Amino acid sequence: MNILSRFGILLFLLGFGLWLYTLTLNxxxxxxxxxxxxxxPEHQATLGTKLTxxxxxxxxxxxxxxxxxxxxxxxxxxxxxxAQQWDKVIYDEYSFAISKAAAVGPxxxxxxxxxxxxxxxxxxxxxxxxxxxxxxxxxxSNNGVFQNPATNRGWIGWLVGTFLIGFYxxxxxxxxxxxxxxMLVDPVSKALNGGEASRWFLYGFLYTICVVVMGLxxxxxxxxxxxxxxxxxxxxxxxxxxxFLIPEVLVSLNMPYFDFKNIWPLDYDFFFDYNLNGLIQSxxxxxxxxxWGIVLxxxxxxxxxxxxxxxxxxxxxxxxxxxxxxxxxxYRQLSNKSIASWKIERYLIHGVLVFAVVMTAMVLYSxxxxxxxxxxxxxxxxxxxxxxxxxxxFAGVVGTGFYPLMGNRVWCRFGCPLxxxxxxxxxxxxxxxITTNGGQCISCGNCSTYCEMGIDVRAYxxxxxxxxxxxxxxxxxxxxxxxxxxxxxxxxxxxxxxxVAPEVLRGNEI
Amino acid sequence: xxxxxxxxxxxxxTAARHIRKLSDHRITVISKETDHFFSRTALMYVYMGHxxxxxxxxxxxxxxxxxxxxxxxxxxxxxxxxxxxxxLSADSRVVKHQPTLLEKLTKxxxxxxxxxxxxxxxxxxxxxxxxxxxxxxxxxxxxxxxxGVQGLYSFQDLELLEKNTQNVQKAVIVGGGLIGVEMAEMxxxxxxxVTMLVREAxxxxxxxxxxxxxxxxxxxRRHGIDLRLSTELRTVKGRxxxxxIQTKEGEEIACQLVGVTIGVMPNVxxxxxxxxxxxxxxxxxxxxxxxxxxxxxVGDCVExxxxxxGRKAIEQIWYTGRMMxxxxxxxxxxxxxxxxxxxxxxxxKFFDIEYQTYGDVPAQCPPDVASVYWQHPTKEVxxxxxxxKENQAVTGFNAFGLRLRHEVCERWLKQHQTIEYVRQHLPExxxxxxxxxxxxxxxxxxx
Numbered sequence: 001m002n003i004l005s006r007f008g009i010l011l012f013l014l015g016f017g018l019w020l021y022t023l024t025l026n027x028x029x030x031x032x033x034x035x036x037x038x039x040x041p042e043h044q045a046t047l048g049t050k051l052t053x054x055x056x057x058x059x060x061x062x063x064x065x066x067x068x069x070x071x072x073x074x075x076x077x078x079x080x081x082x083a084q085q086w087d088k089v090i091y092d093e094y095s096f097a098i099s100k101a102a103a104v105g106p107x108x109x110x111x112x113x114x115x116x117x118x119x120x121x122x123x124x125x126x127x128x129x130x131x132x133x134x135x136x137x138x139x140x141s142n143n144g145v146f147q148n149p150a151t152n153r154g155w156i157g158w159l160v161g162t163f164l165i166g167f168y169x170x171x172x173x174x175x176x177x178x179x180x181x182x183m184l185v186d187p188v189s190k191a192l193n194g195g196e197a198s199r200w201f202l203y204g205f206l207y208t209i210c211v212v213v214m215g216l217x218x219x220x221x222x223x224x225x226x227x228x229x230x231x232x233x234x235x236x237x238x239x240x241x242x243x244f245l246i247p248e249v250l251v252s253l254n255m256p257y258f259d260f261k262n263i264w265p266l267d268y269d270f271f272f273d274y275n276l277n278g279l280i281q282s283x284x285x286x287x288x289x290x291x292w293g294i295v296l297x298x299x300x301x302x303x304x305x306x307x308x309x310x311x312x313x314x315x316x317x318x319x320x321x322x323x324x325x326x327x328x329x330x331y332r333q334l335s336n337k338s339i340a341s342w343k344i345e346r347y348l349i350h351g352v353l354v355f356a357v358v359m360t361a362m363v364l365y366s367x368x369x370x371x372x373x374x375x376x377x378x379x380x381x382x383x384x385x386x387x388x389x390x391x392x393x394f395a396g397v398v399g400t401g402f403y404p405l406m407g408n409r410v411w412c413r414f415g416c417p418l419x420x421x422x423x424x425x426x427x428x429x430x431x432x433x434i435t436t437n438g439g440q441c442i443s444c445g446n447c448s449t450y451c452e453m454g455i456d457v458r459a460y461x462x463x464x465x466x467x468x469x470x471x472x473x474x475x476x477x478x479x480x481x482x483x484x485x486x487x488x489x490x491x492x493x494x495x496x497x498x499x500v501a502p503e504v505l506r507g508n509e510i
Numbered sequence: 511x512x513x514x515x516x517x518x519x520x521x522x523x524t525a526a527r528h529i530r531k532l533s534d535h536r537i538t539v540i541s542k543e544t545d546h547f548f549s550r551t552a553l554m555y556v557y558m559g560h561x562x563x564x565x566x567x568x569x570x571x572x573x574x575x576x577x578x579x580x581x582x583x584x585x586x587x588x589x590x591x592x593x594x595x596x597x598l599s600a601d602s603r604v605v606k607h608q609p610t611l612l613e614k615l616t617k618x619x620x621x622x623x624x625x626x627x628x629x630x631x632x633x634x635x636x637x638x639x640x641x642x643x644x645x646x647x648x649x650x651x652x653x654x655x656x657x658g659v660q661g662l663y664s665f666q667d668l669e670l671l672e673k674n675t676q677n678v679q680k681a682v683i684v685g686g687g688l689i690g691v692e693m694a695e696m697x698x699x700x701x702x703x704v705t706m707l708v709r710e711a712x713x714x715x716x717x718x719x720x721x722x723x724x725x726x727x728x729x730x731r732r733h734g735i736d737l738r739l740s741t742e743l744r745t746v747k748g749r750x751x752x753x754x755i756q757t758k759e760g761e762e763i764a765c766q767l768v769g770v771t772i773g774v775m776p777n778v779x780x781x782x783x784x785x786x787x788x789x790x791x792x793x794x795x796x797x798x799x800x801x802x803x804x805x806x807x808v809g810d811c812v813e814x815x816x817x818x819x820g821r822k823a824i825e826q827i828w829y830t831g832r833m834m835x836x837x838x839x840x841x842x843x844x845x846x847x848x849x850x851x852x853x854x855x856x857x858x859k860f861f862d863i864e865y866q867t868y869g870d871v872p873a874q875c876p877p878d879v880a881s882v883y884w885q886h887p888t889k890e891v892x893x894x895x896x897x898x899k900e901n902q903a904v905t906g907f908n909a910f911g912l913r914l915r916h917e918v919c920e921r922w923l924k925q926h927q928t929i930e931y932v933r934q935h936l937p938e939x940x941x942x943x944x945x946x947x948x949x950x951x952x953x954x955x956x957x
Contacts, residue, residue, distance in 0.1 A: 137732060137733060137861075137862055138862070139861070139862030140862070142558075142559070142560040143558050143559055143560070143699045144558070144559040144699070145559050145560060146559045146560070146561065146562050147559040148559070224862070225943065225946075226943075226944075226945035226946050226947070227943045227944050227945045227946070229945075230945050336612075338570060338612065338613070338618070339570065339616075339618050340610070340612040340613050340615070340616040340618045341612065343616040343618070344612075344615075344616060435941075437913070437915060437916045437917075437941055438855070438915075438916025438917050438920065439829060439832075439855070439916060440829075440855065440857050440866070440916055442549060442551040442552075442828050442857075443520070443549040443551075443552075443568040444549050444551050444552035444555060444561075444566065445549060445552055445555075445561055445565040445566050445567075445568065446552070446555065446560060446561065448565065449560070449561050449565045458568060459568075462568055476943060479943050480943070481560075483859040483864065484857040484858075484859070484864065484866070485857065485864050485866055485913035485914075485941060488913070488941050488942075488943060489943065489944065504833075504836045505832065505833075505836070506852075506916055506917060506920065507829060507833065507851065507852050507853065507855055507916075507920070508832075508833040508836055508837070508850070508851065508852065509850040509851065509852040510833075510836065510837050510840060510847050510848075510849075510850055
């Protein structure tokens with residue numbers, strides 16, 4: 001590692017370390033006015049009174065404050081439950097809001113400075129770390145991938161995986177412990193949508209930073225491949241503009257928060273009552289959003305997939321795909337290529353698709369009939385089960401948390417219902433395929449190893465068969481790493497896909 | 511019928527697979543190198559950390575049970591051709607696959623082949639296929655016993671290289687063929703300074719025409735390899751391990767590793783002094799039959815008695831090994847089939863430059879053949895097309911840094927399309943990924 005890279009990694013670690021350190025900053029004091037503003041009037045007499053012991057006590061650590069608050073709230077709710085006073089139980093998510101409101105300190109007074117010192121330094125350090133790659137002659141650069149503890153499930157991989165899993169668990173289920181991090185991005189949030197940053201704003205901000213910084217790394221790494229460069233610029237653009245900026249600006253204009261490139265059933269709450277009502281009540285634009293969302297999955301998916309394969313979405317537009325192709329690129333070689341894992345993949349991903357469709361049908365039934373009971377099930381429990389197990393645990397905690405352990409497409413490969421739907425069209429009716437170049441394959445295994453979707457590409461290439469697989473996201477890395485120019489992503493006449501391997505390979509005249 | 515194959519490389523394994531496709535015969539494959547078939551061409555990527563050894567196996571370990579191909583890890587010490595019996599080394603063993611947990615869960619488990627628990631040291635065959643591959647060519651100047659002097663061909667060579675390059679700063683590679691440049695790339699990837707001694711005046715110029723040879727030579731130098739042309743080795747110096755080499759010009763170069771990559775030769779040593787006809791390799795007729803009944807040979811170890819026009823008697827290429835495997839399976843299971851490689855093709859990669867060749871592009875252009883060559887003014891991209899002067903029919907393509915479509919090039923060569931036709935239809939042969947810069951306009955303007 002040269003000096004610049006060393007400096008970069010040190011800067012990154014400094015920024016990252018300071019970012020973790022910010023969780024200890026600020027003091028937390030519950031004042032009368034905080035209780036007045038955050039707690040709803042109907043809970044003032046109950047919860048408000050119970051909070052008296054905490055009043056005007058100063059906590060040096062946010063988590064102590066939050067833990068105390070959570071205990072008071074939970075005790076109160078437990079009392080109600082024992083007394084079977086179900087209507088009095090408080091479900092409001094006060095913890096995050098009250099912790100944030102009670103905070104005083106440097107993150108509130110100097111958020112810009114701390115944003116630069118933490119995420120700013122980390123991003124800058126990462127870029128400086130990647131920069132010396134320019135000294136290398138352009139070409140495939142996978143040297144040492146399987147000798148590096150970061151990319152070979154070594155100690156760094158486990159450390160990063162543990163951090164990511166922990167991050168997602170806190171973000172989804174205990175956001176009240178991350179209020180300090182949301183304060184870092186409050187000024188950005190205010191500039192974009194006028195309000196303070198929620199945990200989702202924090203997540204969107206981090207997500208975009210990761211896609212942009214690691215996207216720049218991708219642009220450097222594949223500077224010899226225009227396909228990779230154009231594709232990477234595309235995911236960087238869609239994440240920054242469509243997933244991050246446009247929805248926030250819409251909110252600032254009093255429009256519904258809407259990501260124009262998110263498609264049901266990946267966007268599983270599209271048909272939830274609050275979303276439908278929100279759109280319908282937002283005038284022409286809202287109606288357009290509703291129609292756009294439906295047209296995307298009814299027409300957009302089959303038509304676009306017919307012409308380009310599912311890559312038009314999965315590795316060019318999608319946010320999950322965007323993160324996988326940038327932040328996840330160093331881990332693509334860790335996906336399992338065995339037939340056994342392919343079998344598991346097919347059951348899981350189609351199972352999730354069925355779950356998503358059934359759940360949505362129940363939600364719509366409830367929406368139109370007003371009855372939450374569908375057959376013997378409560379549609380609200382089904383949808384919250386989907387949200388918890390699929391939307392949270394599978395897509396987030398497992399999907400991204402396991403990047404350094406199981407590869408960068410765990411969610412896209414095993415869980416994403418939209419990927420299953422796109423994949424169906426890709427296999428059934430599409431011009432897309434990966435062409436095998438005659439008999440030139442030497443079975444080296446680079447294509448299979450670097451396939452993030454766990455497709456055994458070589459199995460096809462070495463028998464002269466085109467790769468037509470529902471899971472292929474068309475990232476094009478197999479073609480890039482092939483040392484013999486055997487693989488090429490092509491959109492040609494539908495019937496010209498070679499789906500049956502020739503008896504003997506090209507070049508043999510027997 | 512019991513078919514025994516000695517060697518689990520591309521030739522032997524292709525034969526086994528195709529025999530299984532065509533028949534129900536009992537098949538046994540013996541290897542002294544590894545338990546399972548792996549891609550020899552990928553060994554370099556294991557050293558460089560692109561792959562792990564497991565990734566170089568083209569088939570999962572259950573594949574052999576599923577296809578009832580018995581695997582033996584061991585050495586054939588002697589063959590009794592009269593008794594149709596192989597004598598195996600005492601350490602030989604049957605390769606068995608223990609299904610993994612994932613395989614059990616997903617029922618990717620196949621009945622194990624019924625083989626005796628203890629392997630008899632004698633094995634009877636009805637038909638024998640010899641597919642023993644190559645060994646590195648060697649010369650007297652290289653002391654085999656000196657630590658740090660080695661060739662690169664087998665899995666064991668790779669293990670040895672791993673051992674030999676611990677704390678090595680400088681290496682010398684002797685010989686400038688394909689394995690030489692691969693070895694240079696491997697060592698370079700670990701930060702070892704490499705000096706390459708090449709006897710010829712230009713890199714690989716017995717195969718590549720002058721311009722291509724110069725292009726690759728320059729590229730190798732751009733990677734920081736000290737490429738010494740017209741340089742030969744005189745001696746290797748060192749006591750416990752190699753310390754330096756001396757060139758024929760008398761220059762001494764300090765190094766801790768000497769890579770001997772002056773080519774490979776058929777691995778037939780153990781067959782000497784047997785009724786089997788051996789010249790440089792196992793001599794076979796056009797049906798890949800040896801002089802003995804029911805004994806065939808395929809792949810690198812073969813020497814063709816009467817090579818087809820324009821082909822060499824010994825052709826150590828991945829693709830020809832595969833074709834011989836496909837062919838011999840037909841002869842054994844179906845109908846006696848002659849080995850008929852079609853239009854020649856080959857490929858390689860020199861550091862970052864991919865190379866593909868189709869048809870016939872000799873280093874020295876014959877008098878009745880014309881040759882047109884285009885090279886990008888700044889990038890390392892080049893294309894050569896050869897054609898007959900008399901009827902303008904194209905005879906061969908050399909592509910560097912751009913990918914050509916095998917099917918199209920083969921068709922043009924078979925149909926004897928004219929150079930003019932090829933010029934006009936060049937985009938059809940392009941196999942570069944989408945958005946890549948297209949060079950056809952420039953090429954057509956030049957050619």
